[in-house]
Amino acid sequence: MKKFLVLLLVLALCSCAFGAEQAKLTTTAQLKTERLAAQRGTVGQYIAEDLLGDNKGTLLTTYEKYVDAIASLRQGKVRAVVMDEMPAKRFLAEVEGLAIMDEALSEENYAIGFRKGNTELVAEVNKALAEMKADGTLDAIFAKYLTGDYTAVKPETIDFNKGAKGGKLFVGTEAGFAPYELKVGSSYIGIDVEMCAVIAKKLGKELVIENMNFDALPMAVSTNKVDMICAGITVTDERKENMDFSENYVVGAKQVAVVRADDYEK
């Protein structure tokens, strides 16, 4: 019994020593055999799954919220979090000791999701998006959020077109994805929110935001609980089978690996 305990102690010490001498991360290729985290239902999860292959069952942990994934990274429970570059940059600004690996894991396009077969609404929204791209409205919204402190944006300044005659446009989102959607006080701000507000106005409708968990969004749009979902949703072939997408409104959004700064060597 005593011997067994001593053995256990030695093993524990060895693993500690190994842990300390563990090589730092330099390339994303190393991630294939490391513990990874992602937000549940996001494209980050799918990329991590592809990276890990058969090991995804043991090495991948998915979280309901980004903050939870980042917390587990800081506590050393995982070695990297796979996520969109934009929110990743924001975490770097707010949370100490994080780094983004230079090499992007993939580049994705964002679009608005619709119930399969809702072609009428898709066409209307595409028309609105095209107008916004043409007259610079969309660029202005991006500029507003990508330069300066967007947390200072007041939700009251966003026109939800309340009381519009054309009825309501229900949009599902997950307000934990800065700078695309955030809850402030009792209302919402963010690129997606402002973009949807303009779309709603062009459609003559009032914008109603339904804030739910990201993995509940496909269910919500397919059961007609909401008209469309807009939450920095990456277009994938798999998702195309289950829902229709608008034209892309973001092209080339990078998926990156967030790691601990002291664990990364360029």
Next chain:
Amino acid sequence: MTMRNKQTGAGRGDIVLGIFALFLLYALYSSGFFTAAAWQDFNRRFYQNFVKDSRYMMLVDGLKATIFMTSGATLIGLAVGLVLSVIRVAHKGGAHIPVLNAMAETYITVLRGTPAMVQLLIWNFTIFASARDLNTQYIAILAFGLNSGAYIAEIFRGGIESIDPGQMEAARSLGLSYGTSMKLIVLPQALRNIIPMLFNEFIALLKETSVAGYIGIDDLTRAGQNIQALTLEHSQPLVMVAIIYLVIVMCLTRFVRKLEEWLHRGRRG
């Protein structure tokens, strides 16, 4: 008697306070509270999380939603539970209502045998999928209320069956009808056991509604998560949410204990 398999509140107040203090100390310790720099950092983050832009109001609104849902669900639960338990007790008392009784039993089995979270999702995304103008909170109240009704039915039934059958016999032997005996003799005694358990159910429900965020309700838990998303700060908002739940539950638990003492006054221990 079947109770919900959750600790509702706690045992003695001192132990609760002790655990509470330890919990708080650990939370403080784990956020590195015990150095001057950390204290400043804590203050800064506290300002970020709760003070700036009146962000504490998100927690206040969340708490309102939580209490609103819990209260509404309890009222529905009481109505449903009363009907179900009347059916079951009357059936056992000799009323010939096998179909109703089987329906009540099925209801209780199904609603108690599936997680409240799953029921909530089914109500929101399947049954009320097209009712989009309906406030989601009402759907949650319905889902939690119907779920709670199954538990409350068992509380009522258990309370009534815990009364010595001799009480019913004695009342009937004086010529009182079944209904009158139930109303004047059995129920008043059963209520002494039932009322504290109903408050315990309320407490359990208060905590259970924390899954409502999944269908897009900004309850207390979700409000904490919304602040997390704003400030990207992990521990403080959640610890604050936990403290708010705990304070409410402790107050209610203390109240239930006082209520129990009051209900059992005049009776030999």
Next chain:
Amino acid sequence: MNDYIIEVKDLHKTFRLQDGGELHVLNGISTGIHKGEKIAVIGPSGSGKSTFLRCLNRMEEPTSGIISFKGEDITSPKCDIDHVRSKMCMVFQHFHLFPHLTVRKNLTLAPVELKLMNPDEADTRAKELLARVGLADKIDEWPDRLSGGQKQRVAIARALAMNPDVLLFDEPTSALDPEMIGEVLDVMKELADSGMTMYLVTHEMGFAHKVADRVLFIDKGIISEEGTPEEVFDDPKQPRTKEFLSKVLRR
């Protein structure tokens, strides 16, 4: 013709058991009680004597047979059994006082609820009856604060508050500590002397001997011996009666 106030004809009671079997508790009992008569029912435990008593006011549903009360067949579905029970009150082994009500309310609840008396009358009557059982000072007490003997005296007063025609006593002293049996028997003796019609299931053979007009010995669900106390106690005919009495009287 007889002038029985309660008459029982060929009473049978069968309990269905959990395992599907049947338990024949009463196997054809025919008897009756006259107004003012006191009948003691004795017999070994499990003989069916309590079941017999409980069938009289249909606390147990008879399986077959006829029970008539003042000429009315109370086993018929048309019978208002609640009304019959209010005239044929029962005193239980375990008292069954209502613990959430004061002694006063225990006595006045049923008469007022059934509109036999207005609250003032019921209150006056309760005071009278409590004085009669020697508990006038306990009128505002809670039942749980009374001793066993006091509880049973309150229970008797509660039954008397209905002004019943018949009282059914179901082993009223069996659950009492020995020192409290006397006080309850004294109250019952006083009742008997006042002319109350009483059925008494009991193990108190001395009391039965002293008070009863007639004694029924029930064994295996039938009345195996019947007669005056002198006949049954002093000169039993049946061997089973002899055996039973020799066991209980030797104590």
